[in-house]
Amino acid sequence: MIALVWLMILVFLYIGLYMWNKKTPKPKGCENLTADCDGCKLVDCTHNPVHHEEETKND
Amino acid sequence: MELFALFISLALINNVVLSKFLAVCPLLGVSKKSSSALGMGAAVTFVIVIASMITHVLYYQVLVKFHIEYMDLITFILVIASLVQFVEMFLKKVSPPLYKALGVYLPLITTNCAVLGTTLNNITDGYSFIEATVAGFAVSIGFALVIYIFATIRERLEIASTPEGFKGVPIALITAAIMACAFAGLAGLV
Numbered sequence: 001m002i003a004l005v006w007l008m009i010l011v012f013l014y015i016g017l018y019m020w021n022k023k024t025p026k027p028k029g030c031e032n033l034t035a036d037c038d039g040c041k042l043v044d045c046t047h048n049p050v051h052h053e054e055e056t057k058n059d
Numbered sequence: 060m061e062l063f064a065l066f067i068s069l070a071l072i073n074n075v076v077l078s079k080f081l082a083v084c085p086l087l088g089v090s091k092k093s094s095s096a097l098g099m100g101a102a103v104t105f106v107i108v109i110a111s112m113i114t115h116v117l118y119y120q121v122l123v124k125f126h127i128e129y130m131d132l133i134t135f136i137l138v139i140a141s142l143v144q145f146v147e148m149f150l151k152k153v154s155p156p157l158y159k160a161l162g163v164y165l166p167l168i169t170t171n172c173a174v175l176g177t178t179l180n181n182i183t184d185g186y187s188f189i190e191a192t193v194a195g196f197a198v199s200i201g202f203a204l205v206i207y208i209f210a211t212i213r214e215r216l217e218i219a220s221t222p223e224g225f226k227g228v229p230i231a232l233i234t235a236a237i238m239a240c241a242f243a244g245l246a247g248l249v
Contacts, residue, residue, distance in 0.1 A: 003127045010137040017141045021148040027155030033163045045084070045170055 069197035076205045077239040082173035096210035100203025102164040111195025114178040135178045143169045
C-alpha cells in the first residue's frame with residue numbers, strides 16, 4: 001500500500017513538473033533551439049533524426 | 060584523501076563511458092562538434108550531481124524508512140525525469156543565458172543511462188551523502204572529459220582520408236575502443 005502511494009506521488013510529481021515546464025514560456029531567442037543529436041541506432045528515442053524526417057514528410 | 064581517490068577512480072579509471080559502457084548513446088549522437096559535446100557535458104554534470112544528492116536522501120529517508128527499498132529503480136527513474144523537467148523550467152525562468160547554453164541538451168539527459176547508473180551505483184556501493192555527491196561529480200566530469208576528447212578526435216577525422224567503409228560510426232567506434240584502451244592504462248593510478 002505504501003509502495004502504491006509512493007508511486008502515485010512520484011507519477012503526479014512528474015506530471016505536475018512536466019505541465020509546469022510546458023507552460024513556462026521559452027526566453028527570447030531560444031524559441032527554435034533543437035538538439036543537434038545525429039542519432040545512434042536507437043530509433044525509439046524521440047531525439048533520433050528519423051522522427052524529424054517523418055515530421056517533415058507529414059508537413 | 061579518500062574522496063580524492065574516489066574522484067580520480069570514477070573520473071578516469073572506472074570511467075562511466077569507457078569502462079562501464081553507459082551513456083554510449085550521447086557519446087555517438089552528440090559528439091560531432093566539440094561545442095555541442097562541451098554543452099552536453101556541462102548539462103550532464105549539472106543533472107548527475109543534483110540527482111545523486113536527491114536520490115541518496117530519498118533512498119535513506121523514504122525508501123529505507125518505509126521498507127520499500129525494492130522501489131529504488133522506479134523511484135530513481137521518475138525522480139530523474141522530474142528533476143530534468145524542473146531544471147529546464149528553472150533555467151527558463153531564472154537564467155535565460157544558461158538555458159540557451161544547456162537547455163537544448165536537458166531533454167536528452169532524461170534518457171541518459173549514466174544518470175540512472177550513477178544513482179543506483181551510489182546506493183549499491185553504500186556511499187555516504189558526501190561520497191555520493193563526489194561520486195556524481197566525478198562520474199559526470201569523466202563523461203564530459205571523454206565526450207569532449209572524442210568530439211575533437213571526430214572533428215579531425217572528418218577531414219582525414221578515412222577508407223570509405225570506415226567513415227562515420229565505424230571509425231568512431233574504433234576511436235572509442237582505442238580511447239578505452241588508453242584509459243585502461245590509468246589503472247593502478249590510485
